Amino acid sequence: MKAIVYTRYGSPDVLELKQVAKPIPKDNEILVKVKATTVTVADIRSRSFTVPPAFWLPARITLGLRQPKKEILGMELAGEVESIGKKVKRFKEGDQVFAASLAGFGAYAEYKCLEEDGPVAIKPSNIAYGEAAAIPIGARTALYYLRKAGIKSGQSVLVYGASGSVGSYAVQIAKYLGANVTGVCSTTNLELAKSLGADKVIDYTVEDLSRIDETYDVIFEAVNKSSFSACMKLLKNNGTYINVTEPLPSVQMLWTKLTSRKKLLLSRNSPETAEALNFLKELVEIGKLKVVIDRYYSFDEIVEAHRYVEKGHKKGNVVINVEHNSGRNR
Secondary structure, three states: OEEEEOOOOOOHHHOEEEEOOOOOOOOOEEEEEEEEEEOOHHHHHHHHOOOOHHHHHHHHHHHOOOOOOOOOOOOEEEEEEEEEOOOOOOOOOOOEEEEEOOOOOOOOEOEEEEEOOOOEEEOOOOOOHHHHHOOOOHHHHHHHHHHHOOOOOOOEEEEEOOOEHHHHHHHHHHHHOOOEEEEEEOHHHHHHHHHOOOOEEEEOOOOOHHHOOOOEEEEEEOOOOOOHHHHHHHEEEEEEEEEOOOOOOOHHHHHHHHHOOOEEEEOOOOOOOHHHHHHHHHHHHOOOOOOOEEEEEEHHHHHHHHHHHHOOOOOEEEEEEOOOOOOOOO
């Protein structure tokens, strides 16, 4: 089968299209013919090995000291079940599924084996494979943290980075949970944030957060580009600050935790579950969750796709069509 392989860390040019052995499912696994995958920030960091200094050694041990342990990237996918292991009961041949593959990577390939009890579910019936492939990481991350924050109907939520993958989902999920949502993004993305359900939008290129005369129950930082001190001024005394990209608390964050009732939720490995995917599937099918796709690339254009995502300006998600009929063209 064809797969995108990397054997050393570096620029997008380390990615190569090669022929590799087709995997064989174990008794508890399904073999999925991959129709579409994505380029996520996690893929970029793993390929280039750009991690916070404090995580350099643990990341090297996990990913590979001198070269990558897992040579095929890809953190999420959608496709069709081609065959199943003899103990599999949840799925059958021909099922259309979507899944997170963050634990073992491997979605940059024509076939991928997945454990039956892992983060895999029947894909939403009303969207294409390309859209379904863009749900398992960004949407699940937004759902996990908003649930942890205990969002209640009528609360106010500010989403910084409302046009990105996680942020675009956070706006919609918070709205579904009954919150009054304010989205923060650049001028060109204001209408996108409004179309996702944001009750109010703030252009960060024009307005200074520290001068806003409002307070919020939850502040959701999806891109780690806001000022923490400014966010604390906007956060209610018993509110929750979420930062899905910052794994370690700063001195200021630690001091805030010690001296106030404000809660801080920082980046961690959120659980990958089929339950979350099934919940998101239902939201998509009832029209409450829309997948934002910036661009589609073909499988052999993956280097170009990585270059684009690495610039840090994508809207929503970037999809790789492993098969040409997996989603719309760019």
